[in-house]
Amino acid sequence: MSPNDVRIPTHSADAVRKIEASCRIVADVLQHLEGYIKPGVTTIELDAIAEDFIRTRGGEPAFKGYQVDRKIYPYTLCISVEEEVVHGMPGQRELSAGQIVSVDVGVCMDGYYGDSAYTFGVGEILVEKQRLLDATKESLRLGIEQAKDGNRVYDIARAVQSCVENQGYSVVRELVGHGIGQHLHEEPPVPNFVPGLLHRTRFPNVPLKSGMALAIEPMVNMGMFHVHTASDGWTVFAADGKPSAHFEHTILIDGATPRILTEWN
Ligand code: MF3
Ligand code: CO
Numbered sequence: 012m013s014p015n016d017v018r019i020p021t022h023s024a025d026a027v028r029k030i031e032a033s034c035r036i037v038a039d040v041l042q043h044l045e046g047y048i049k050p051g052v053t054t055i056e057l058d059a060i061a062e063d064f065i066r067t068r069g070g071e072p073a074f075k076g077y078q079v080d081r082k083i084y085p086y087t088l089c090i091s092v093e094e095e096v097v098h099g100m101p102g103q104r105e106l107s108a109g110q111i112v113s114v115d116v117g118v119c120m121d122g123y124y125g126d127s128a129y130t131f132g133v134g135e136i137l138v139e140k141q142r143l144l145d146a147t148k149e150s151l152r153l154g155i156e157q158a159k160d161g162n163r164v165y166d167i168a169r170a171v172q173s174c175v176e177n178q179g180y181s182v183v184r185e186l187v188g189h190g191i192g193q194h195l196h197e198e199p200p201v202p203n204f205v206p207g208l209l210h211r212t213r214f215p216n217v218p219l220k221s222g223m224a225l226a227i228e229p230m231v232n233m234g235m236f237h238v239h240t241a242s243d244g245w246t247v248f249a250a251d252g253k254p255s256a257h258f259e260h261t262i263l264i265d266g267a268t269p270r271i272l273t274e275w276n
């Protein structure tokens with residue numbers, strides 16, 4: 012069997028309803044947080060607001076306590092500022108005008124997950140940064156458009172990558188999107204680039220089927236795609252120090268018309 016033929020289980024109608032419910036909370040958290048993204052707010056304040064919001068709605072923060080390798084992630088949000096790409100940790104740092112800040116949030120409720128990220132501008136931002144945000148958001152939209160029955164994972168990857176690279180930006184290689192459902196991270200991986208020959212086993216070009224839920228999440232660097240991990244063990248940042256943007260939606264494949272489950276704006 013070719014690695015491209017791995018079959019991904021699809022979700023039942025009941026499972027889809029539960030994924031939808033978690034995704035609704037995720038979307039509402041991001042919308043709620045938008046009102047607090049201002050110069051002077053600390054990222055730990057945003058984290059507390061998000062955790063409270065999620066628990067009030069009956070959900071649990073999906074990232075808090077999540078284990079990757081031997082490390083446990085201790086916060087509700089990942090907040091990644093400027094050249095930070097993803098997995099930035101909330102702390103006493105204050106946001107300042109002109110920064111871009113990616114807020115990533117996951118929720119688990121009734122045993123099912125939702126996951127989404129949005130990159131906000133703090134106050135007025137330079138037009139160069141706004142263009143980066145627009146391009147990343149557009150690449151996500153074009154990737155989602157390919158998430159239909161009969162297509163394959165690389166159709167998503169190709170759409171994202173060409174949108175990003177045609178505008179002179181680069182797609183991060185080390186981190187990818189993912190299936191989602193009863194776990195935060197499920198098969199298949201969803202790269203934002205068409206893998207080279209050597210990586211096609213790691214990223215099989217699996218067929219997309221109605222009932223699959225995917226978290227599609229382009230991470231786009233203004234400069235080169237190379238990244239490093241900070242000494243905190245989590246924060247991934249652009250090696251060249253240039254700004255990076257991250258947008259993510261959980262979507263459901265449903266015939267030819269993907270359903271975005273974490274839409275809020
Ligand atoms: N949305 C991020 C992802 O899909 C979530 C970070 S997971 C963490 O990888 F909990 F490890 F932070
Ligand atoms: Co994700």
